[in-house]
Structure formats: C-alpha cells, structure tokens
Amino acid sequence: MADVPYSWLGEDPYTGAPKLYEAIGAAWTPAEAARLNGVVARPAGTRPHTYDLARYGLTRAGVEAAFAGYNALRAEVDRP
Incomplete structure (x- = not known):
C-alpha cells in the first residue's frame, strides 16, 4: 500500500x-x-467517480472508526 x-x-x-x-x-x-x-x-x-459504502457492506461510522488512528496521524503530519 x-x-x-x-x-x-x-x-x-x-x-x-x-x-x-x-x-x-x-x-x-x-x-x-x-x-x-x-x-x-x-x-x-x-x-x-461515485462511491457507495453500502455496496461493500460498510457504513460511514464504521469506516471512520476503523481509520480514526490513521486520520489523526495524517492530520498531525499534514498540519502546516
């Protein structure tokens, strides 16, 4: 990845x-x-591009929970 x-x-x-x-x-x-x-x-x-989480059996809340650590790290790294 x-x-x-x-x-x-x-x-x-x-x-x-x-x-x-x-x-x-x-x-x-x-x-x-x-x-x-x-x-x-x-x-x-x-x-x-169109995306539909439901197509993959996912929810927005589930994706946000799964990537919470990554998003926090990215926010820290991307901060100006």
Missing part, C-alpha cells in the same frame, strides 16, 4: 504519476506515459 498525496497526480501528473509508480516499485515506461497523455487530455468531469 502506498499513501501518496493526491496533489502528486492532480497538480502535476507528469511528475506525480512516475513518482507513484516508483513508490510502489513499478516501472514507468513509454506506454504508461502515452496513456497518461490521454487521461490528462480528457475534459474534467467526463468520468465522475
């Missing part, structure tokens, strides 16, 4: 995507770079 800032991909995907591949030990090849060009060129909002 690699926990990387979303900004790596959102702000500068041409730098962030290769960093993500490196973080998980994968090779960044010209084929991945070519696919990235297509993703970046796609207009925003053309592929919206």
Whole structure:
C-alpha cells in the first residue's frame, strides 16, 4: 500500500504519476506515459467517480472508526 498525496497526480501528473509508480516499485515506461497523455487530455468531469459504502457492506461510522488512528496521524503530519 502506498499513501501518496493526491496533489502528486492532480497538480502535476507528469511528475506525480512516475513518482507513484516508483513508490510502489513499478516501472514507468513509454506506454504508461502515452496513456497518461490521454487521461490528462480528457475534459474534467467526463468520468465522475461515485462511491457507495453500502455496496461493500460498510457504513460511514464504521469506516471512520476503523481509520480514526490513521486520520489523526495524517492530520498531525499534514498540519502546516
């Protein structure tokens, strides 16, 4: 599991995507770079993400409880 800032991909995907591949030990090849060009060129909002916890038998309260320690650590680390 690699926990990387979303900004790596959102702000500068041409730098962030290769960093993500490196973080998980994968090779960044010209084929991945070519696919990235297509993703970046796609207009925003053309592929919206929708999530439903119930699909996986989860509740918001259960997820918040399970990740409480992680979220507290992240809040501490991300603090300016």
